[in-house]
Amino acid sequence: MRALLWVVGVVAGVLILLGLLLEAVRWLVIIGVIALAAVIIFAIVKGRQVVHQHSTRRR
Incomplete structure (x- = not known):
């Protein structure tokens, strides 16, 4: 009986x-x-910033 209680408890x-x-x-x-x-x-936002900066330099 005690072993059964241990098994149920475990x-x-x-x-x-x-x-x-x-x-x-x-x-x-x-x-x-x-x-x-x-x-x-975050990657999309940073990528857009890089593209925007690159396009403003070319003008």
Whole structure:
């Protein structure tokens, strides 16, 4: 009976930790997508600035 309680306790602990880990992974994916979008937007803005500066020099 005591061994069964230990097994149930360990399985419950593993399931709780797995749930927390999956929740953390989900948030990391969301943060990563936001960071990727920010980098893409920053690159587009900087690229437009470079093109604009290059075109004003030629005039």
